[in-house]
Amino acid sequence: MSGTGTNETVVATAPGGGLQSVPTRQIRVIGVPLDMGASRRGVDMGPSAMRVAGLEARLEALGHRVTDGGNIKVEVPETQAHGAENARYLKQIAEICTRTADAVLKTLEEGMTPLVLGGDHSIAAGSISGVSEFYRRRNQNIGVVWIDAHSDINTPETSPSGNVHGMPLAALLGLGPDLLGNIYGYAPKILPENTVLIGVRDIDAAERANIKRAGVGEVYTMRDIDERGMRTVIEEALRAAGRGTAGYHVSLDMDWIDPEDAPGVGTPVRGGATYREAHLAMEIIADHGRLLSFEMVEVNPVIDEHNRTADLAVELACSAFGKKIL
Numbered sequence: 001m002s003g004t005g006t007n008e009t010v011v012a013t014a015p016g017g018g019l020q021s022v023p024t025r026q027i028r029v030i031g032v033p034l035d036m037g038a039s040r041r042g043v044d045m046g047p048s049a050m051r052v053a054g055l056e057a058r059l060e061a062l063g064h065r066v067t068d069g070g071n072i073k074v075e076v077p078e079t080q081a082h083g084a085e086n087a088r089y090l091k092q093i094a095e096i097c098t099r100t101a102d103a104v105l106k107t108l109e110e111g112m113t114p115l116v117l118g119g120d121h122s123i124a125a126g127s128i129s130g131v132s133e134f135y136r137r138r139n140q141n142i143g144v145v146w147i148d149a150h151s152d153i154n155t156p157e158t159s160p161s162g163n164v165h166g167m168p169l170a171a172l173l174g175l176g177p178d179l180l181g182n183i184y185g186y187a188p189k190i191l192p193e194n195t196v197l198i199g200v201r202d203i204d205a206a207e208r209a210n211i212k213r214a215g216v217g218e219v220y221t222m223r224d225i226d227e228r229g230m231r232t233v234i235e236e237a238l239r240a241a242g243r244g245t246a247g248y249h250v251s252l253d254m255d256w257i258d259p260e261d262a263p264g265v266g267t268p269v270r271g272g273a274t275y276r277e278a279h280l281a282m283e284i285i286a287d288h289g290r291l292l293s294f295e296m297v298e299v300n301p302v303i304d305e306h307n308r309t310a311d312l313a314v315e316l317a318c319s320a321f322g323k324k325i326l
């Protein structure tokens with residue numbers, strides 16, 4: 001059994017007839033159609049939109065074996081009470097994250113690479129708990145590469161919105177909320193020095209303090225990418241996430257990308273990564289070969305244009321899983 005789900009390199013026939021070699025993986029797709037963590041509705045349709053964009057076939061065209069594990073059971077908010085205003089639906093989200101963690105853990109135990117489709121970003125508290133638990137049982141830590149316009153490091157006490165999708169990183173680092181951070185009965189799940197943020201451009205004042213308090217290793221803002229270039233930033237970030245760890249989980253919030261190219265996201269913020277920068281980051285992740293699991297979140301078909309944000313998400317997954325031009 002291989003922890004990263006990577007097997008021998010094969011030569012696959014790429015669409016268009018080109019040949020390329022990629023390390024083959026067995027990938028399991030796990031959908032989490034959750035939008036209770038956000039105030040704008042619609043990201044619950046994200047998993048469907050990415051499947052419709054051809055996720056499975058396009059990854060298989062690279063030589064991977066892909067199976068779809070279906071969706072995690074998620075209640076619709078219309079049937080639920082939202083509970084405390086400072087963290088709406090926290091109880092339901094924590095249950096859904098626990099189911100997600102179990103599915104991710106099982107996928108790794110079966111030697112496959114989890115590919116998790118959100119859903120709002122609160123699901124990362126589940127997926128990352130699953131990866132972290134798998135490696136904890138093998139006495140190893142994991143890194144987290146959090147690629148996002150936001151830092152998602154609020155707690156119920158600091159959140160300006162009460163939206164739980166602004167809290168998963170705080171939960172994973174042990175700042176709370178406990179219900180989300182204590183899946184499998186312990187916290188924190190990840191080490192701050194192996195946690196990196198890339199692409200941030202919209203941080204709340206209290207989040208700044210939380211980043212310091214948690215001691216997050218490296219934070220790369222859009223300005224860092226502008227000044228130093230995507231290549232330098234991503235390589236430095238991957239080094240930090242990979243230092244002394246089994247490898248890293250990549251959590252890709254599609255609002256990282258500029259709304260010009262990714263209009264269909266829950267919380268758009270101007271000034272994001274370009275199409276090429278986004279691909280380059282994913283290509284370098286593939287080259288480094290230390291990806292343990294991958295997730296794409298916050299695709300919102302309700303405000304997308306002909307599914308192009310979902311299509312871009314699928315393109316980026318292909319780059320992260322080794323697609324090459326030549």
Ligand SMILES: NC(=[NH2+])NCCC[C@H](N)C(=O)O
Binds near residue numbers: 162167202204298
């Ligand atoms: N995953 C996201 N899109 N998060 C946006 C969070 C926005 C804001 N910082 C909040 O906590 O409400």
Ligand SMILES: [Mn+2]
Binds near residue numbers: 121150165253
């Ligand atoms: Mn996010």
Ligand SMILES: [Mn+2]
Binds near residue numbers: 148255
């Ligand atoms: Mn975001």
